[in-house]
Amino acid sequence: MRKIRLGVGQRISLGYAIALGIAVSGTVAGFRIGHTYHQLADEREAFIRDEVELLHRLQTGILQARTHQQQLIPLMENRKEYQHEYAHLLHHKREIEHFSRELKTFIAKESNFLGEVHSREIPKFLQTYNNVPSLYFQELDRRMQQIQSLNLALPKDIEQAQKILLEFTNSQLALKYDGISDDLVSIIEDCYKEANKAEELSEESSSIAQKFVIGSILLSVTISIFLAILTSRAIAHPIQTLTSVARRSTQESNFELQVPIERDDEIGILAQSFNQLIASVKQLLHQEQVTNEQLEQKVEQRTEELKEKNLHLQNVLEELQRTQLQIVQSEKMSALGQMVAGVAHEINNPVNFIHGNLTHVQEYTQNLLDFVQLYQQYCPEAIPEILDEAEAIDLEFMQQDLPKMLDSMKVGTNRIRQIVLSLRNFSRTDEAEFKTVDIHEGIDSTLLILQHRLKQQAERSAISVIKDYGNLPWVECYPGQLNQVLMNILANAIDALEESKIPNPQINIRTDKIDSNWVQIAIADNGPGIPEAIQKQIFHPFFTTKAVGKGTGIGMSISYEIVTQKHGGRLECLSTPGKGAEFMIQIPIIQNR
Ligand SMILES: Nc1ncnc2c1ncn2[C@@H]1O[C@H](COP(=O)(O)OP(=O)(O)O)[C@@H](O)[C@H]1O
Ligand SMILES: [Mg+2]
Known part of the structure; x- marks a missing residue:
């Protein structure tokens, strides 16, 4: 039944x-x-x-x-x-x-x-x-x-x-x-x-x-009371169980708990529904956790992306600043170059004119002196007025000194011609294409521009430049820009030596061919050197340890940019504080295009 x-x-x-x-x-x-x-x-x-x-x-x-x-x-x-x-x-x-x-x-x-x-x-x-x-x-x-x-x-x-x-x-x-x-x-x-x-x-x-x-x-x-008791037991007991499970699950946040289902009436259905509710809450919580995790991941990812973007922006900004500085400096350099080139050009003609005529002047002077000597030889008894005049102008000394003077003038004009050549060499800033050049020429002309700074000054002795040139092939580069690098490094070395006031300031310039593809220029000074903490920063734009107005902090950063970016080379700084600093430029002999 x-x-x-x-x-x-x-x-x-x-x-x-x-x-x-x-x-x-x-x-x-x-x-x-x-x-x-x-x-x-x-x-x-x-x-x-x-x-x-x-x-x-x-x-x-x-x-x-x-x-x-x-x-x-x-x-x-x-x-x-x-x-x-x-x-x-x-x-x-x-x-x-x-x-x-x-x-x-x-x-x-x-x-x-x-x-x-x-x-x-x-x-x-x-x-x-x-x-x-x-x-x-x-x-x-x-x-x-x-x-x-x-x-x-x-x-x-x-x-x-x-x-x-x-x-x-x-x-x-x-x-x-x-x-x-x-x-x-x-x-x-x-x-x-x-x-x-x-x-x-x-x-x-x-x-x-x-x-x-x-x-x-x-x-x-009596029956009603009995029924009431029975009913209240039948309803209250399961509801109490349910309530205690509900309370525990909320207090302990334990959604594994389940109410035992002992009946299949409304109370049983209630317990079943409650269990389902707990299961739903658990699932929801799980979903929320997953969503949160995903959200966190997303946030992290976004943060990472933002950081990257930030970094990128920073890089772009730095690049921009560098470019700006470079433009400024190359503008300056180009102005300087133009000026130097102009001056060299203007001086070149008169100097050549003087130099060219000087040979003739020497010849004519020699002829004149020979003629005077011949005249003295064959007419020893001269008229007293002529003898007086000869004595007055110290003819004898003049005869000895004039050829010497002309010789030294020739040396002078040669020197001027040399300088003009160097100036023209240095001022190759306008050359935007790669040129195959002699690196040593670049070094020399840069040294020539800086000559006045190397000389002895009131507070320090002259800076001696020791060149140790290796056998370099001609190198493909932007000569003007490379000169700019040499200029920056040499100027810094002079600054450092001036600052340190050591008794025998020295700059060593060494060039080497590392292998068939690379050459190296090492410029070292015996100045104070660079503290280790600063070494990493010197290539950063605007980093300077010098007084306001004296240092701008752009020289090294632009040099780094020129060597690494424009020439695909390397620029390193080696320094033992107290013993000086050395800058190493390495560039490929032939550029990859
Ligand atoms: N040969 C050197 N010896 C010591 N410090 C140097 C040398 N070359 C560069 N530095 C350091 O690097 C810094 C950055 O140089 P640079 O970019 O040319 O800027 P600035 O010369 O205007 O200060 C200098 O301020 C200096 O502290
Ligand atoms: Mg500098």
């Missing part, structure tokens, strides 16, 4: 329906029972009362007849009253007959609540005295006929009649007749008792009904 599963709500409803049903049906039953009992008792009481009335009437008839019969004796002498009394007696006789019949009919009535009196005493009474009244009246009738035959005008006959009646009054029959009313008294008394009992029963019935009602209400209340 299939077990019928009821929900909590259905169970509660059913329970309370049962309780209420008991209360209502108990009350109805109580009232109905009470009503039935009451009706029964009332009916019985009415019945008894009817019976009693009949008995009373009968008794009254019996007693009246007996009284009238006894009254006949003294009234014997008064004829009229005697007749009247007798008539009364006859009337009661009829009454007795009538009520005897009535009583018999009444007793014959069957009733479902027959009492002891009705069912036993009255039938017994009727049986006992069945023919007693008729016998009594027959005997009385007989005696009355005897009395009629007498002459009641006569005292003897009256006496006789009185004697007849008196005998009758005291006869056995009359005594038995009197027994009727005696028995009736006790029967009526019993009837009253029964009537009282019926009344009590009626009262009792209402109390029974009341008890029934109260009992059923109590029973229903």
Whole structure:
């Protein structure tokens, strides 16, 4: 058989329906029972009362007849009253007959609540005295006929009649007749008792009904309480479990917890839903965590990207600054170059003119001097005025010194021509294309430009430049820019040496061919050197340790840019603080394009 599963709500409803049903049906039953009992008792009481009335009437008839019969004796002498009394007696006789019949009919009535009196005493009474009244009246009738035959005008006959009646009054029959009313008294008394009992029963019935009602209400209340306890247990226990799990899961943030499912009613469904809810929360939390992680990753990634962008921007900015500086410096350099080139060009022609003519001047002077000597040889006695003049101009000294002077002038113009050449060499800034040049020429011309700074000065001795040139091939480069690098490095070395004020300042310039592809120029000074912490910074734009106005911090950064970016070379700084610094330029002999 299939077990019928009821929900909590259905169970509660059913329970309370049962309780209420008991209360209502108990009350109805109580009232109905009470009503039935009451009706029964009332009916019985009415019945008894009817019976009693009949008995009373009968008794009254019996007693009246007996009284009238006894009254006949003294009234014997008064004829009229005697007749009247007798008539009364006859009337009661009829009454007795009538009520005897009535009583018999009444007793014959069957009733479902027959009492002891009705069912036993009255039938017994009727049986006992069945023919007693008729016998009594027959005997009385007989005696009355005897009395009629007498002459009641006569005292003897009256006496006789009185004697007849008196005998009758005291006869056995009359005594038995009197027994009727005696028995009736006790029967009526019993009837009253029964009537009282019926009344009590009626009262009792209402109390029974009341008890029934109260009992059923109590029973229903008990059932209700029991049901309430059961229901509250059935609902409260699982809900308590659920609540404690819910509280624990929120307090401990433990979403692994599950509520045990022990039933398949609403509570079971609630537990199941709660478990699902917890599972959903867990899943949501997991998702949130994953999202957070992803978000964090994204943020990190973005930050990284931003950092990169920032770095890139910084690089771009640095590049920009460098380019700007480079433009500025190359602008300066180009201005300087142009100026130098212009000056060189302007000087070149007159110097060449002087130099070219100087050979002729030498020749002419020599000729003139030879001629004077010839003249002195062949005309030794000269006129006194000429001798005086010769002495005045110190002719002898002039003859010796003039060729020397012209020689040194020639040296001077040669030097000037040399300088002009160097200047023109240095000022090759405008050359934007790679040129194959002699590096040594570049170094020399740069040194020439810086010549005035190398000389001895008030506070320091002259800086000696020691060249150690290797056998270099011609190198492909931007000569102007390379000169700019050499200039920056040499200028810094001079600055450092000036600052340190050491007694024998020196600059060593060494060139080497490293291998078939690379050449190297090393420029070292014996100045104070560069502290290690600063070494990394010197190539940064605007880094300077020099006083404002003196240092700009752009020389090294531009040199680095020119060597590494423009020539694909390397520029390094090696320095032992206190022992000087060395800058190493390495560039490829042939540029890769
Ligand atoms: N030969 C050197 N000896 C010592 N310090 C040097 C030398 N060359 C460069 N430096 C250091 O490098 C710094 C940067 O040089 P540079 O870029 O040319 O800028 P600036 O000469 O205007 O200061 C200098 O301020 C100096 O401190
Ligand atoms: Mg500098």
